[in-house]
Amino acid sequence: MSRTIVHVDMDAFFAAVEIRDNPHLAGKPVIIGGDLDSTRGVVSTCSYEARKFGVHSAMPIVQARKLCPQGIFLKGSLEKYAAISRELMFLFDEFTPLVQPLSIDEAFLDMSGCEHFYKDLNSMGQSIKKRIHEKLRLTASIGIAPNMFLAKLASEKQKPDGLTIVTNPLAFLDTIPLEKMWGVGKQTYEKLISLGIDDIPALRKTPLDTLVRSLGKQGYQLYQLARGIDNRLVEPNTSTKSLGAEETYAENIKGEAVHNELILLTDKTTRRLRKLGLQCRTVTVKFRYPDFTTFEKSRSLTEATADTDLLLATVLDLAKPFVGPFRLLGVSLSNFTSAKTQSLFTKKDNLVLWQTIDNLREKGFDIKKATTLKKDT
Ligand SMILES: [Mg+2]
CATH class of the missing domain: 3.30.1490.100 (DNA polymerase, Y-family, little finger domain)
Known part of the structure; x- marks a missing residue:
């Protein structure tokens, strides 16, 4: 039975909240990092303007200052972001009871069976985006697909403020770089390269026993994912209001x-x-x-x-x-x-x-x- 899984990911969440609350920051390179004064502090989020300078999350603040000296560096407020995150998660309950938060600014929504409330999947995605913007004045990127793995890849596809619907899983997967596959870190990537596998179509052509021999259980998982198969279920937290x-x-x-x-x-x-x-x-x-x-x-x-x-x-x-x-x-x-x-x-x-x-x-x-x-x- 086909499912409809939505992955919602807020755009540059912490930076977007600061810009929303301080409109003079709009259009500027805003960089949020908890420990700005320490040499070990890292960037937690930065605005898309800051990304143009090569700044990204997890980068040391020291390095970000070098790349983007005109950047506006803010400490941010985890408490404020957590409060907005709770509002966001409660908002998702308006759409389906099957909501699985993934992090402070991301969640999976199982919308299977809700399709007939919308003209099509595009209008389903748009109505979630619209509601988030109405309530929080923030933008999100959304992926809609038959499973969680594909939905998450889809939400990343057109950031910021994107909406990507996966209608043909294999054609969609073939546009994704191998290293973006779920579970493919540096080590696995190098192993795959050594097997002569450098993209998802090549992975799909590799026999199961070859993958299992060199990667064990993960080889089986990659064999499935390369075929767009992911049977994990959206598991809601019991969200008491x-x-x-x-x-x-x-x-x-x-x-x-x-x-x-x-x-x-x-x-x-x-x-x-x-x-x-x-x-x-x-x-x-x-x-x-x-x-x-x-x-x-x-x-x-x-x-x-x-x-x-x-x-x-x-x-x-x-x-x-x-x-x-x-x-x-x-x-x-x-x-x-x-x-x-x-x-x-x-x-x-x-x-x-x-x-x-x-x-x-x-x-x-x-x-x-x-x-x-x-x-x-
Ligand atoms: Mg995000």
């Missing part, structure tokens, strides 16, 4: 009871957050009055956290202007990062402490009093 707890009270509550309920709701929600390995940036508190009038108040923190104390402080602060009685209270968390992504940034919270508390509580310990979850927090 918000976590919340709310409670409707049989009798309207006010005063200290409200305070205590907010503590319980925050505790419950943050434990779930940690259980999912997530951290959040946005806290929302919901109040419903006896006449059903409902208010929601949100605040975003500068850094993602899973620390109950930090999140509770925000909840209580958001709650200050509201005076009960209430018939319903709610606390919800959103704007997630995984704990793994978070390790890129400076951490000031007590994640390990909270995880330990969670574990002890799961074993039946009642240690609420030992934590800072007290009335006077």
Whole structure:
């Protein structure tokens, strides 16, 4: 059965974000590198104008400065890029639930079965590009193909702002340099050259046993890829968008009871957050009055956290202007990062402490009093 796999790759992502937010940078060679002052710093992304000077990602900053002395060198903000990345990944969910993020600015979308929503594959690709531009004011390059391998090669084909649809896999593959093949690094490339294979048509003509003899399992993989075969499936991450707890009270509550309920709701929600390995940036508190009038108040923190104390402080602060009685209270968390992504940034919270508390509580310990979850927090 034929599949429709879309690969989306943002164009010069970090540099594009900086140019979007600082329009005077447009048309200039913008170079982003985390550690600009160190001699070991490398370019993480650069604008297409900088690429014209020969600058590329992973190049030492020192070398980039020599090639492009007029370049605008910026430290960038990983936190900002991660926040935009999350918006991008959520946006993909509008198109299909089968989204597999590949890196901060790339994802595979399995659009099989969604084809009939669009006039053709071109308009499918255009509508994804249009939505990204509407929401983020950034451009992406898109590849559409029957599998992930081909879709990824296709998105690279016409950067920036490109859209490449692979209708004839073999003809398309024959336009791709051998070293761009998935799994063909320097070592494999040299082995292939020594076998007299210097392009994809030559690879396709090579018998399977020759490839397996010199490359083992990878030989089999290359044999398949040269034929445009890749049966990997798009594996979505379980992307939770918000976590919340709310409670409707049989009798309207006010005063200290409200305070205590907010503590319980925050505790419950943050434990779930940690259980999912997530951290959040946005806290929302919901109040419903006896006449059903409902208010929601949100605040975003500068850094993602899973620390109950930090999140509770925000909840209580958001709650200050509201005076009960209430018939319903709610606390919800959103704007997630995984704990793994978070390790890129400076951490000031007590994640390990909270995880330990969670574990002890799961074993039946009642240690609420030992934590800072007290009335006077
Ligand atoms: Mg990219």
